[in-house]
Amino acid sequence: MSSVDRRLLMDRSVAGRRAVTVPEPDVPLTPLPDASLLRDDLQLPEVTEGEVVRYFSLLSQLNFSIDTQYYPLGSCTMKYNPKLNDEMASLPGFSEIHPLQRDHTVQGALQILHELQDMLGEITGLPSVSVDPLAGAQGEFAGLLIARAFHEDRDEGEQRNVALIPDSAHGTNPASAAMAGLEVVTVPSDEHGNVSVEDLRNLADKRTAVFMLTIPNTVGLFEPNILEITKIIHDAGGLVYADGANLNALLGLAKLGYLGFDIAHSNLHKTFSTPHGGGGPGSGPVLVTDELAKYLPTPVVGEVDGKFSLVSPERTVGRLNGFQGSFGIVVRAYTYIRLMGLEGIKAIARNAIINANYIQSQLKDDFDVAYDRYCMHETVMSARRQKANGVSALDVAKRLIDYGIHPPTMYFPLIVPEALMIEPTETESKETLDAFIAVMKTIAAEAQESPELLHSAPHHAANTRLDEATAARKPILRGSDEAAD
Amino acid sequence: MTPDDRKYSKEHEWARVDGNVATVGITKFAAESLGDVVFVDLPEVGSTIEQFNKFGEIESVKAVSDLFSPVSGTITERNDSAIDDPETVNKSPYDEGWLLKIELSTLSGLDDLMSAGAYDQLTAEEG
Numbered sequence A: 001m002s003s004v005d006r007r008l009l010m011d012r013s014v015a016g017r018r019a020v021t022v023p024e025p026d027v028p029l030t031p032l033p034d035a036s037l038l039r040d041d042l043q044l045p046e047v048t049e050g051e052v053v054r055y056f057s058l059l060s061q062l063n064f065s066i067d068t069q070y071y072p073l074g075s076c077t078m079k080y081n082p083k084l085n086d087e088m089a090s091l092p093g094f095s096e097i098h099p100l101q102r103d104h105t106v107q108g109a110l111q112i113l114h115e116l117q118d119m120l121g122e123i124t125g126l127p128s129v130s131v132d133p134l135a136g137a138q139g140e141f142a143g144l145l146i147a148r149a150f151h152e153d154r155d156e157g158e159q160r161n162v163a164l165i166p167d168s169a170h171g172t173n174p175a176s177a178a179m180a181g182l183e184v185v186t187v188p189s190d191e192h193g194n195v196s197v198e199d200l201r202n203l204a205d206k207r208t209a210v211f212m213l214t215i216p217n218t219v220g221l222f223e224p225n226i227l228e229i230t231k232i233i234h235d236a237g238g239l240v241y242a243d244g245a246n247l248n249a250l251l252g253l254a255k256l257g258y259l260g261f262d263i264a265h266s267n268l269h270k271t272f273s274t275p276h277g278g279g280g281p282g283s284g285p286v287l288v289t290d291e292l293a294k295y296l297p298t299p300v301v302g303e304v305d306g307k308f309s310l311v312s313p314e315r316t317v318g319r320l321n322g323f324q325g326s327f328g329i330v331v332r333a334y335t336y337i338r339l340m341g342l343e344g345i346k347a348i349a350r351n352a353i354i355n356a357n358y359i360q361s362q363l364k365d366d367f368d369v370a371y372d373r374y375c376m377h378e379t380v381m382s383a384r385r386q387k388a389n390g391v392s393a394l395d396v397a398k399r400l401i402d403y404g405i406h407p408p409t410m411y412f413p414l415i416v417p418e419a420l421m422i423e424p425t426e427t428e429s430k431e432t433l434d435a436f437i438a439v440m441k442t443i444a445a446e447a448q449e450s451p452e453l454l455h456s457a458p459h460h461a462a463n464t465r466l467d468e469a470t471a472a473r474k475p476i477l478r479g480s481d482e483a484a485d
Numbered sequence B: 001m002t003p004d005d006r007k008y009s010k011e012h013e014w015a016r017v018d019g020n021v022a023t024v025g026i027t028k029f030a031a032e033s034l035g036d037v038v039f040v041d042l043p044e045v046g047s048t049i050e051q052f053n054k055f056g057e058i059e060s061v062k063a064v065s066d067l068f069s070p071v072s073g074t075i076t077e078r079n080d081s082a083i084d085d086p087e088t089v090n091k092s093p094y095d096e097g098w099l100l101k102i103e104l105s106t107l108s109g110l111d112d113l114m115s116a117g118a119y120d121q122l123t124a125e126e127g
Ligand SMILES: Cc1ncc(COP(=O)(O)O)c(C=O)c1O
Pocket: A075, A076, A135, A136, A137, A138, A170, A172, A173, A214, A218, A243, A245, A246, A267, A282, A283, A284
């Protein structure tokens, strides 16, 4: 791979080259409202179409993708994305419309949005849905604004300004809470990886606006005290928020609404098989109880007598982005749900759980298991044992690349030292899981016998070990010659 | 070796007291578990801080963590070279990688800190 032409597109630019010749206009010219908006000081690459195609094809080959290799990246649900999803999203009726078109000209697109709202409501037991948020984190932000609006309407807006968040939570939870103007108070986990119910009881009070819980939680475990937890928060007058990033493990098995959650988000780009991780935009619909429907972000799609239209909920928390969410992603998620059907949806969670437990049971002699009990859709292991020999979770992860496997999520959740979070997903075969298990066993042996091999891994990738520390300390933010300070 | 000329907190900070001024930093254990430090955020000289309260943030390639003060008092000096060259904290957490000098408002809080021996025991358990 060392002979790869690594120049950026900018560096391939030759003045005067062009990819397309724009045809003479066949409509009357209209002057720009403000000609000074046109800038000629921007450096844009000047290249031929062939050069552009070659450049991006090369990048795609350097990339690591679910279409080429196994990708057990914990908390990200890197399942196979059916090609039918893309086929549907490219239909001209979906791909060649404009978000500002009049409602009556895009009834089909609005119907898809509306039906997806209903399907997600049915799957989660939280019936009122806006598919507007552009990612999980934006879904959280919207959900927290809804919680604030709810308390404000009950004249408790100022008093209830605390978001309770477990110490195992994903970083976006406290970040979203802070952005929504809430104060973050951390709830400790107990020794089994669950929320410490005793601490939660002490922390829940009249200042509690919302408790955010990931379910199954970020160590891949189901909270056995979930009903007690939601009751504690409701008794204190707060709302309970479900971070649904891990919804894959619950599909068809448990409904968030029945467990006592008031608000949730779902990551369509994880659970509902749309490309992500450098492969596509996200979508993080926010889901609420009927009582909270009036606060949903605008727009949502309403239906009257079979006619669909964009509507703004009565006490909406506002608009989150320019248009109607990631529409192409919505079409893909919709296709996936239709493709799977009810029985298929139920099989997803079951197989995801079996696959994760299979890996955990096969690897627990070689790596520590963070919490030794059945897991849900992912298992959090630890390289604690290897660390004693100077080998870190990072070294194990980098070595996996040499074996053609994407590293698991590392160092998350923060409460597990040397964490390796492995999420196989339901779409991998037993042969793939067995091959992964064999590789992990080999790496555990290498960590004993030749730790140096791991410190300098990966050896066979297009890029070897990156100097992440220098990259973060002295970032170079431009290509070519001008290095940022 | 964990130096025994100073005291330690559960949050992995140390304080070395000289008269009524404490020099404060993070422990070697903390620096190693964080991994390569890439950013340190410290308060201005002149601000006051309370024992066990958050006073700043430290970011490594793995995560962002809060810094908690082992003592109460007023900041008299801040180690700008730790801010400019965060790797100092990894290289020399107990000497050049110190973070703040704090004029103590009270000496009593020091009793709530650990000796080097007790701290080593704590990290052996957390290990
Ligand atoms: C548990 C959890 N919550 C929230 C998020 C945020 O989702 P997004 O990346 O779509 O903003 C993630 C993403 O990895 C996650 O794993």
